[in-house]
């Protein structure tokens with residue numbers, strides 16, 4: 001390890017120790033945290049089932065940066081490159097459209113065999129896998145409705161797709177010895193004010209009951225449901241709102257997924273964790289960065305990211321929270337997008353672990369808000385960067401911005417020839 005990195009770490013360690021913070025212990029804890037890295041940043045949410053099809057469902061990717069993955073092997077190679085620059089061992093989050101097969105399979109007919117190569121690769125790489133049914137970018141969702149569709153045949157198609165997806169999730173979990181989280185998100189909603197808000201929700205509830213009817217081993221698969229406030233073309237009404245899924249998840253014991261971009265622009269998910277955690281067995285996060293809307297920008301070290309990390313650390317929610325990422329930016333190198341967003345998420349967790357939580361809580365309980373504010377502010381310039389650098393070196397990944405040149409040479413050697 002670089003001498004300077006080590007020296008800076010030792011100095012930082014001594015400073016934190018004065019507040020009873022054991023940096024070595026925190027780094028061991030950090031190494032156990034898995035972030036679920038979403039495959040869809042690598043190819044602009046196209047997938048491999050119908051690559052030429054349009055991205056629908058009220059989500060959008062902008063940018064023309066060259067080098068998007070066009071095959072499962074390319075996507076895996078890009079992910080490997082990203083993971084070589086991210087400390088720790090993590091998970092990959094797949095959508096159903098990321099089949100690896102020559103078969104032209106329909107979404108309601110997908111089977112574990114269509115994802116076998118992903119499992120083989122995940123085993124080789126020591127990664128876990130998560131899964132999502134893809135209820136968009138399909139002719140049967142072209143009018144904006146899937147599980148809440150008024151036509152029972154279309155609804156059945158999507159129910160069967162979600163059922164098949166859960167079985168694939170269970171197969172991932174069983175094969176990899178790591179629980180797979182299968183997350184259901186649907187785009188269903190209206191562009192303009194509906195007359196009947198209730199009936200689509202009733203249909204969605206019934207559909208979900210069918211989807212989740214088959215009992216699966218929770219060691220292999222955990223179900224999650226993801227709400228949203230609005231999408232492109234569903235500005236007035238989304239069937240699967242926060243209230244809907246909060247009720248559904250609590251009543252049916254599924255994980256509730258909070259996507260940072262799925263609420264009103266000034267509403268933050270960090271503030272929701274301590275409430276939800278009291279009533280659920282677990283939470284799924286989609287860490288994202290909404291800019292004025294659900295824009296899915298790459299995650300940066302902003303106040304909300306740090307606040308999410310603090311909530312997880314301060315209330316000991318790391319054991320029951322599944323941390324997934326959800327952003328897609330095609331205006332920059334896509335491998336770099338993964339690296340920036342994932343490194344920041346892990347770094348934010350480390351920053352939160354290096355705060356004097358007990359002292360801050362004591363000050364708060366004693367009504368000493370002066371100390372609470374002063375200590376919080378002073379800790380913002382404590383040398384967490386030196387601890388982070390040491391962690392990267394310890395984990396065998398580039399320290400600080402050293403990783404950028406690796407992404408640049410990968411771009412030259414691999415991405416540019418695509």
Ligand SMILES: C[C@H](O)[C@H](O)[C@@H](O)C(=O)CO
Nearest residue numbers: 040059132185226259326
């Ligand atoms: C592709 C993802 O499933 C999708 O982004 C979903 O999670 C979402 O957040 C939709 O806005």
Ligand SMILES: [Mn+2]
Nearest residue numbers: 226259286326
């Ligand atoms: Mn999401």
